[in-house]
Amino acid sequence: xxxxxxxxxxxxxxxxxxxxxxxxxxxxxxxxxxxxxxxxxxxxxxxxxxxxxxxxxxxxxxxxxxxxxxxxxxxxxxxxxxxxxxxxxxxxxxxxxxxxxxxxxxxxxxxxxxxxxxxxxxxxxxxxxxxxxxxxxxxxxxxxxxxxxxxxxxxx
Amino acid sequence: xxxxxxxxxxxxxxxxxxxxxxxxxxxxxxxxxxxxxxxxxxxxxxxxxxxxxxxxxxxxxxxxxxxxxxxxxxxxxxxxxxxxxxxxxxxxxxxxxxxxxxxxxxxxxxxxxxxxxxxxxxxxxxxxxxxxxxxxxxxxxxxxxxxxxxxxxxxxxxxxxxxxxxxxxxxxxxxxxxxxxxxxxxxxxxxxxxxxxxxxxxxxxxxxxxxxxxxxxxxxxxxxxxxxxxxxxxxxxxxxxxxxxxxxxxxxxxxxxxxxxxxxxxxxxxxxxxxxxxxxxxxxxxxxxxxxxxxxxxxxxxxxxxxxxxxxxxxxxxxxxxxxxxxxxxxxxxxxxxxxxxxxxxxxxxxxxxxxxxxxxxxxxxxxxxxxxxxxxxxxxxxxxxxxxxxxxxxxxxxxxxxxxxxxxxxxxxxxxxxxxxxxxxxxxxxxxxxxxxxxxxxxxxxxxxxxxxxxxxxxxxxxxxxxxxxxxxxxxxxxxxxxxxxxxxxxxxxxxxxxxxxxxxxxxxxxxxxxxxxxxxxxxxxxxxxxxxxxxxxxxxxxxxxxxxxxxxxxxxxxxxxxxxxxxxxxxxxxxxxxxxxxxxxxxxxxxxxxxxxxxxxxxxxxxxxxxxxxxxxxxxxxxxxxxxxxxxxxxxxxxxxxxxxxxxxxxxxxxxxxxxxxxxxxxxxxxxxxxxxxxxxxxxxxxxxxxxxxxxxxxxxxxxxxxxxxxxxxxxxxxxxxxxxxxxxxxxxxxxxxxxxxxxxxxxxxxx
Numbered sequence: 001x002x003x004x005x006x007x008x009x010x011x012x013x014x015x016x017x018x019x020x021x022x023x024x025x026x027x028x029x030x031x032x033x034x035x036x037x038x039x040x041x042x043x044x045x046x047x048x049x050x051x052x053x054x055x056x057x058x059x060x061x062x063x064x065x066x067x068x069x070x071x072x073x074x075x076x077x078x079x080x081x082x083x084x085x086x087x088x089x090x091x092x093x094x095x096x097x098x099x100x101x102x103x104x105x106x107x108x109x110x111x112x113x114x115x116x117x118x119x120x121x122x123x124x125x126x127x128x129x130x131x132x133x134x135x136x137x138x139x140x141x142x143x144x145x146x147x148x149x150x151x152x153x154x155x156x
Numbered sequence: 157x158x159x160x161x162x163x164x165x166x167x168x169x170x171x172x173x174x175x176x177x178x179x180x181x182x183x184x185x186x187x188x189x190x191x192x193x194x195x196x197x198x199x200x201x202x203x204x205x206x207x208x209x210x211x212x213x214x215x216x217x218x219x220x221x222x223x224x225x226x227x228x229x230x231x232x233x234x235x236x237x238x239x240x241x242x243x244x245x246x247x248x249x250x251x252x253x254x255x256x257x258x259x260x261x262x263x264x265x266x267x268x269x270x271x272x273x274x275x276x277x278x279x280x281x282x283x284x285x286x287x288x289x290x291x292x293x294x295x296x297x298x299x300x301x302x303x304x305x306x307x308x309x310x311x312x313x314x315x316x317x318x319x320x321x322x323x324x325x326x327x328x329x330x331x332x333x334x335x336x337x338x339x340x341x342x343x344x345x346x347x348x349x350x351x352x353x354x355x356x357x358x359x360x361x362x363x364x365x366x367x368x369x370x371x372x373x374x375x376x377x378x379x380x381x382x383x384x385x386x387x388x389x390x391x392x393x394x395x396x397x398x399x400x401x402x403x404x405x406x407x408x409x410x411x412x413x414x415x416x417x418x419x420x421x422x423x424x425x426x427x428x429x430x431x432x433x434x435x436x437x438x439x440x441x442x443x444x445x446x447x448x449x450x451x452x453x454x455x456x457x458x459x460x461x462x463x464x465x466x467x468x469x470x471x472x473x474x475x476x477x478x479x480x481x482x483x484x485x486x487x488x489x490x491x492x493x494x495x496x497x498x499x500x501x502x503x504x505x506x507x508x509x510x511x512x513x514x515x516x517x518x519x520x521x522x523x524x525x526x527x528x529x530x531x532x533x534x535x536x537x538x539x540x541x542x543x544x545x546x547x548x549x550x551x552x553x554x555x556x557x558x559x560x561x562x563x564x565x566x567x568x569x570x571x572x573x574x575x576x577x578x579x580x581x582x583x584x585x586x587x588x589x590x591x592x593x594x595x596x597x598x599x600x601x602x603x604x605x606x607x608x609x610x611x612x613x614x615x616x617x618x619x620x621x622x623x624x625x626x627x628x629x630x631x632x633x634x635x636x637x638x639x640x641x642x643x644x645x646x647x648x649x650x651x652x653x654x655x656x657x658x659x660x661x662x663x664x665x666x667x668x669x670x671x672x673x674x675x676x677x678x679x680x681x682x683x684x685x686x687x688x689x690x691x692x693x694x695x696x697x698x699x700x701x702x703x704x705x706x707x708x709x710x711x712x713x714x715x716x717x718x719x720x721x722x723x724x725x726x727x728x729x730x731x732x733x734x735x736x737x738x739x740x741x742x743x744x745x746x747x748x749x750x751x752x753x754x755x756x757x758x759x760x761x762x763x764x765x766x767x768x769x770x771x772x773x774x775x776x777x778x779x780x781x782x783x784x785x786x787x788x789x790x791x792x793x794x795x796x797x798x799x800x801x802x803x804x805x806x807x808x809x810x811x812x813x814x815x816x817x818x819x820x821x822x823x824x825x826x827x828x829x830x831x832x833x834x835x836x837x838x839x840x841x842x843x844x845x846x847x848x849x850x851x852x853x854x855x856x857x858x859x860x861x862x863x864x865x866x867x868x869x870x871x872x873x874x875x876x877x878x879x880x881x882x883x884x885x886x887x888x889x890x891x892x893x894x895x896x897x898x899x900x901x902x903x904x905x906x907x908x909x910x
Contacts, residue, residue: 034183035176044832075176091170094798098635099173100335100384125840137809
């Protein structure tokens with residue numbers, strides 16, 4: 001089947017997609033948009049977290065054929081040259097090691113700060129339970145999210 | 157230099173990873189690329205009676221189907237002893253052993269091709285118990301004993317007045333790195349192969365791949381693909397030979413990426429162990445003897461069971477002064493999946509046992525658990541169980557005293573969400589426990605192994621007129637931050653701010669494995685040596701050009717200066733005559749093999765560590781809440797304090813997982829839960845913020861005085877959590893990881909034989 005979807009503001013039309021394809025596979029394999037990772041294919045690890053119509057989802061558990069709203073990945077939130085505040089906070093704060101979980105983690109943290117602009121440490125931890133990280137033990141990630149929140153709150 | 161050694165600089169690849177542009181091995185692609193997949197044995201032990209691959213070719217898109225008959229060179233591979241088949245040819249010895257590899261135009265077609273292959277198996281009885289395997293018929297022509305170590309220090313018949321004795325069972329932990337195994341192989345057009353792969357040791361892969369492909373090592377060119385975590389699980393090969401064979405057979409690029417299930421089935425795990433300990437002391441709690449019998453489940457093939465057994469044996473007595481030590485350690489073949497490297501490499505399981513023994517001893521002697529450790533703590537100049545004198549910094553006493561001073565958490569807040577069982581819990585049935593564990597981990601390869609590293613440093617003015625240093629080294633960056641400290645070392649040594657790294661590949665000499673907490677020391681040392689050589693050449697050049705004695709010149713803060721000659725030359729000026737480069741190889745000091753009594757200067761150095769865990773346990777539900785975790789670690793010198801903190805937090809998290817939830821469930825050799833739904837690694841709410849104190853006593857032998865820090869946190873954290881749960885429940889808890897049914901008071905649940 002042919003799918004039309006918008007990813008990070010760019011419209012795509014993609015042919016020959018199996019009807020059963022999930023959004024993670026369409027992003028990575030059909031569109032070559034590898035900013036979104038995959039690590040479990042059962043919605044457990046959060047590596048493929050994206051915003052779909054503004055809602056945080058794991059792309060591997062979304063049927064691609066159902067996608068009608070725009071998709072935002074970490075690549076749509078910022079770039080190496082112009083990182084988002086959350087992306088910058090992760091790097092400055094030592095939240096990145098191997099980095100495989102980080103694209104999904106950034107999307108989840110960005111969503112968290114939209115919902116809770118000034119979270120406590122506990123709220124950050126609860127907000128990130130859907131995203132597994134094997135390298136960091138979460139300490140630097142949690143601190144990075146708190147630092148990003150503080151910077152936003154302090155900004156005029 | 158402001159961003160040199162000792163600064164908490166940022167990772168050079170951090171922003172690319174955050175923005176999604178960093179290329180992991182699984183993100184690679186090439187035009188006209190095929191996808192590879194592997195068919196695996198569904199049984200832990202079975203004879204391959206018949207194999208017909210022809211139906212796979214009937215699947216649309218399938219291009220190549222390969223099995224054991226197609227392996228051009230050595231039919232087996234392995235790091236230590238190449239006994240693991242590339243493909244099963246007669247008998248499969250573990251659940252997941254590869255049988256056939258397929259290349260097709262899509263991953264789906266490749267998997268369908270695998271499914272179409274006809275295999276007739278004759279199931280054989282699996283042997284999964286190490287005691288049975290030790291005395292049973294051989295599961296492999298090489299027999300069932302990978303290694304036996306008998307270690308004897310002092311008098312085996314001397315014991316103290318107080319004796320404590322206990323058996324321990326340790327389950328199988330998985331590295332569970334998030335980025336599954338991935339590689340892309342291409343023919344090089346000259347009969348050789350180019351491989352981009354997520355690995356820990358490019359040159360060890362190359363040697364093994366070349367042997368299996370019947371190529372010269374130079375015909376196998378390996379470049380590191382972006383690595384999504386490793387933790388030991390990529391030290392052994394997985395898909396490397398398969399993907400190279402498919403590329404050479406088809407003449408096309410072939411990519412392989414494991415699913416999560418394949419990842420669980422396709423790499424080695426941490427050794428399950430059974431340990432029996434008898435520890436004795438005098439009435440003051442001073443250790444007199446330590447006796448242990450240790451069985452390691454090496455699984456179906458050798459991997460690194462030999463050196464893991466040596467680590468377990470040589471560190472089995474703990475970081476303590478003990479006059480009499482007897483250790484009998486056996487690395488055993490079974491039909492469980494192969495065991496190999498995982499962060500801590502044999503030191504983790506024995507720590508869980510010797511630290512439980514220290515708590516039993518404290519109770520028997522009527523001493524505080526920390527006091528009994530203080531009275532026996534190792535220090536510099538003391539002798540280990542191997543007879544090796546500890547020449548390195550060993551601030552064990554200081555670790556104990558420091559953790560004792562760290563504040564304990566407040567009592568339960570009264571909030572339901574702070575109970576281990578949440579709203580279902582009865583607060584009156586919740587108990588708090590505090591536990592400590594002390595541990596140590598050897599750094600770099602041991603037992604006389606020569607594991608050097610080579611680095612090339614080139615100082616130049618680039619096309620835009622910018623002075624920069626280029627570094628080439630084959631050390632695998634797997635997330636630990638080697639790329640960060642390389643920049644810092646170069647800045648400190650050469651005074652140049654811009655540092656970039658070439659891809660890690662096999663076009664330069666080996667850097668050895670990213671394991672054993674060794675790259676900072678060994679490859680960091682190679683980079684430092686190469687910088688020193690570049691500096692010397694540059695100084696010589698400036699001295700010659702200026703007619704000044706070279707001895708009066710030095711490179712300082714990015715300037716070649718001679719105070720006597722009032723000379724001051726910038727790097728850019730000095731490099732105008734052309735770039736300067738040097739390649740150097742670093743070796744740590746020599747170690748020696750263990751003798752027939754397990755004695756010898758087997759290790760290079762050790763990092764010492766202590767953890768304190770505070771837990772709340774619900775006695776009815778068997779649920780646990782980690783209230784606080786504190787650690788003090790001997791790091792030598794923190795080259796990048798932020799990186800060190802990340803290693804301590806991450807390593808501790810893996811240890812906590814091992815104590816509480818992480819058990820690769822095996823039933824009769826079958827891997828029954830190869831998913832993240834059932835193999836549970838800690839998430840953000842499972843862990844409190846780690847309280848950390850670093851002890852910095854520079855290691856005389858090590859570049860910049862830095863000890864490797866990656867593994868020690870995983871050694872003592874599981875034992876500390878176990879101790880805290882024992883303190884909370886009063887139960888012996890001799891099995892790790894613990895299960896809820898073992899924690900629920902009054903429950904007498906036998907440990908299922910697995």
